Amino acid sequence: MSTTRREFLALQTVPIVGAYFHNDTLPLLAKSLDRVRARTPADLASDEDFWIQIQNAFSVDRSLINFNNGGCCPAPTVVVEAQKRHIDFSNHLPTRQMWHVLGPELETVRERVARAFGVSPDEIAITRNASESLEIVQFGLDLKPGDEVITTTHDYPNMVNSWNQRVKRDGIVFKQVAYQPPATHDQIFDAIAAAVSAKTRVIHTSHITFTTGQIGPVRRICEFARERGIECIVDGAHAFGQFAFTHKDLNCDYYGVSLHKWILAPVGVGFLYVRKSKIPAIWPLFGNADPGSGDxxxxxxxxxxxxxAKLAVSEALTFHQxxxxxxxxxRLRFLRESWVAPLRGxxxxxxxTSDDSATSAAIGTVGFRDASGEMLDPGKICDHLMAQHRIVSTPISSPGVKGIRITPNVYTTKEEIEILSESLVAIAEGGIPTAAPAVPPTAAPAGPDRPKK
Ligand SMILES: Cc1ncc(COP(=O)(O)O)c(C=O)c1O
Incomplete structure (x- = not known):
């Protein structure tokens, strides 16, 4: 087979891209893993001498303590460097470097994501985030007026908005069922199953909820739906990379993920899994020459x-693996247990969030009562944590939940957990202090880039 001049030039370019890549994080990490390989994950989870290397693989602002890694997480330096390298290279001559060199490399990312999830690359679309992944299916399914879609009151607002848009536009019926977290798998399954009727066409369920980190009985719901000819869309935005599983544990037909959360990819990457046999019937969100294609x-x-960002998923997966x-x-479970334990009792x-490993992982949501038994305002707790301790946390006020969500990640240090834990114990014992924040506003003179008091 002859090689065109353009293909030849493209081939010549690839080694040059690699030539200015210097980061020894992964080899160092691999070497130190050689020393601990015989130990169990549970044993290694509390070994700070090991985890310090992971912590140092990130370039984060340690003057703030970030416990909102659920929204999206900083990427390790090795990932950020890969992304920068691709940006620079692309900018040399975007139409050529981007479309003819970098574009085809996306197939490697597709293959690696597919291997990590345990499916065929032909079933993986690389998207910008979980919202896009899930909305492709939400808007791509043929539904007629009166068809019912069921989800819960703990599912993500973007996804709820999409279904409500179809209610307005297509006349479908959208039901959100309630359950009280922390819930057992049976409680979640029963709440969903009880809402199913002869008109139900879709069940939309979170693998792990954004409100409390509640893990749901995904496989059971998917199989229950399949037996009844109901489509089941699984929101895996938070799941993939937070705890270990593959597709065979879920047996789902549709699964949407944000890779900028727990896989530690740069912001703006996700994937959509669609079972091969289901692809032709889903309309693409953006027009396509062959919308019924199985590609x-x-x-x-x-x-x-x-x-x-998409290509840097390869480095993120390598770091993760x-x-x-x-x-x-x-380690993530150990970190959660470290701040939760002093609050128990x-x-x-x-x-x-429960302590049961089948229904929870790294995320924990906790609320606090005042002396009269009233729940403290989650927004005020988060404001206090920021003002007093420079801790970033997430207020959650949703049906049945009034608390703050804490999401650490692998770069979180023991000391950061201790500071969080001590601050939460103080709130549990004395509520939110009403006095002015202990950390005074900066003493530096006011300047054009400083907020005015
Ligand atoms: C459960 C759940 N689904 C979907 C999303 C949407 O993710 P993204 O904003 O990355 O599209 C989120 C975001 O936090 C989420 O928590």
Whole structure:
């Protein structure tokens, strides 16, 4: 087979891209893992001498303590460097470097994501985030007026908005069922199953909820739906990379993920899994020459866009796999347990996340009562944590939940957990102090880039 001049030039360019890549994080990490490989993930989870290397693989602002890694997480330096390298390279001559060199490399990312999730690359679309992944299916399914869609009161607002848009536009019926977290798998399953009627066409369910980190009985719901000819869409935005599982544990037909959360990819990357046999019936969100095609790439035709973040998923997956999904899960569970344990047994504390490993992982949501038994305002707790301790946390006020969500990640240090834990114990014992914040506003003179008092 002859090589065209353009293909030849493209081939010549690839080694040059690699030539200015210097980061020894992964080899160092792999070397130190050699020393601990015989130990169990649970044993290694509390070994600070090991985790310090992971913490130092990130360039984060340690003057703030970030416990909102659920929204999206900082990427390790090795990932950020890969992204920058792709941006620089693309900018040399975007139409050529981007479309002819970097674009085809996306197939490697597709293959690696597919291997990590345990499916075929033909079933993986690389998207910008979980919202896009899930909305492709939400808007791509043929539904007629009166068809019912069921989800819960703990599912993500973007997804709820999408269904409500179909209510307005297509006359479908949308039902959100309630359950009280922390819930057992049976409680979640029963709440959903009880809402199913002869008109139900879709069940939309979170693998793990954004409100409390509640893990749901995904496999059971998917199989229940399939037996009744109901489509089941699974929101895996928070699940993939937080705890160890693959597709065979879920047996789902549709699964949407944000890779900028727990896989530690740069912001703006996700994936959509669609079972091969289901692809032709889903309309692409963006127009396509062959909308009924069985090629998963029909979901990626949204015009000119950068490849840098998407390609850096390869480094993120390598980082994730070098640590090992089971070791990472054990460390994340250990971190959660470290701040939760001192709060246990206190009357003023309400846990919205269970201790059961089948229904929870790294995320914990907790609320606090005042002396009269009233729940403290989550927004005020988060404001206090920021003002007093420079802790970033997430207020959650949703049906049945009034608390703050804490999401650490692998770069979180023991000391950061201790500061969080001490601040939460103080709130549990004395509420939110009404006095002025202990950390005074900066003493530096006012300047054009400083907020005015
Ligand atoms: C459960 C859940 N689904 C979907 C999303 C949407 O993710 P993204 O904003 O990355 O599209 C989120 C975001 O936090 C989420 O928590």
């Amino acid at each position: 998963i790439r029909k979901f990626e035709t949204y015009g000119t866009h950068p490849f840098a 070098t640590i090992g999904p089971e070791r990472k899960e054990a 206190r009357k003023s504390v309400v846990f919205y």
